[in-house]
Amino acid sequence: MILLIEDSPEDAELTIMALKDNHLCNDIIHLEDGAEALDFIFAKGKYSERNVLDFPKVILLDLKMPKIGGLEVLRQIKMDERTKLIPIVVMTSSKEESDIQESYKLGVNAYVVKPVGFDAFAKAVADLGLFWLLVNQPPSGK
Numbered sequence: 001m002i003l004l005i006e007d008s009p010e011d012a013e014l015t016i017m018a019l020k021d022n023h024l025c026n027d028i029i030h031l032e033d034g035a036e037a038l039d040f041i042f043a044k045g046k047y048s049e050r051n052v053l054d055f056p057k058v059i060l061l062d063l064k065m066p067k068i069g070g071l072e073v074l075r076q077i078k079m080d081e082r083t084k085l086i087p088i089v090v091m092t093s094s095k096e097e098s099d100i101q102e103s104y105k106l107g108v109n110a111y112v113v114k115p116v117g118f119d120a121f122a123k124a125v126a127d128l129g130l131f132w133l134l135v136n137q138p139p140s141g142k
Contacts, residue, residue, distance in 0.1 A: 001027040002129070003056035005037040005073065006091070007065045011114065011121075015060065015091070018122040024129035029056070034068030037061075038076055041083060055086050058132040061108075063092040063099055071102055078107035087132055091125075 002025045006012040012030050019025050031037045039045040043052040059077070063070035070090065077083045089110045090103050103111050112128065115121045 001025075001029060001054075001056045003037070003040070003059045004028055004030045005032075005034070005059065005065070005070070006030065006062045007032050008062070011062070011091075014121055015125050018125035019129045021122070022126040022129060024126065025057075033066045034070060034073045036067075037073050038068060041077060042080070052082060055083070057087070058128075059086055059088045060091050060128070061088055063090060063094050063103075071099070071106065074103060074106045074108060089128055089132065091128075 002019065004012060004015055006015065012032075016028050016030065019028060029040070031040055040047045040050065041052075043050045061070050061073060065073075070092070074088060074090070077086060077088065084107065087109045088107075089112060090108050091112050091114055092099070093114050094100075095113050100111050110128075112124060115124050
């Protein structure tokens with residue numbers, strides 16, 4: 001499973017389409033804000049029936065989101081012993097050095113600035129999916 005945390009419907013649709021077009025993942029869960037993402041990851045609220053140990057293979061995380069921002073989502077995931085090893089790729093339009101620095105300090109695995117054009121965006125997502133789903137070797141137990 002890929003967990004996509006993205007508030008832009010257009011970016012989410014393009015990401016999902018790029019992953020599916022490249023046959024990288026049939027199980028994509030899209031959440032639109034940081035609060036819902038934390039509920040999902042930690043099996044709270046409407047996701048309380050979910051097994052908290054059923055981890056995504058990778059989380060694609062936007063930074064600029066409503067309710068709870070991406071940096072706080074990243075912080076909470078990486079602080080928890082159960083979830084800190086989940087690979088997280090920040091996919092954002094922010095090129096701000098402070099966002100990049102803070103993301104890496106918090107333990108992000110990769111930081112990708114979203115390309116503007118459709119073809120470049122689709123290729124970037126496909127390359128990310130290929131690496132994290134097929135090339136990367138996660139820790140045992142995943």
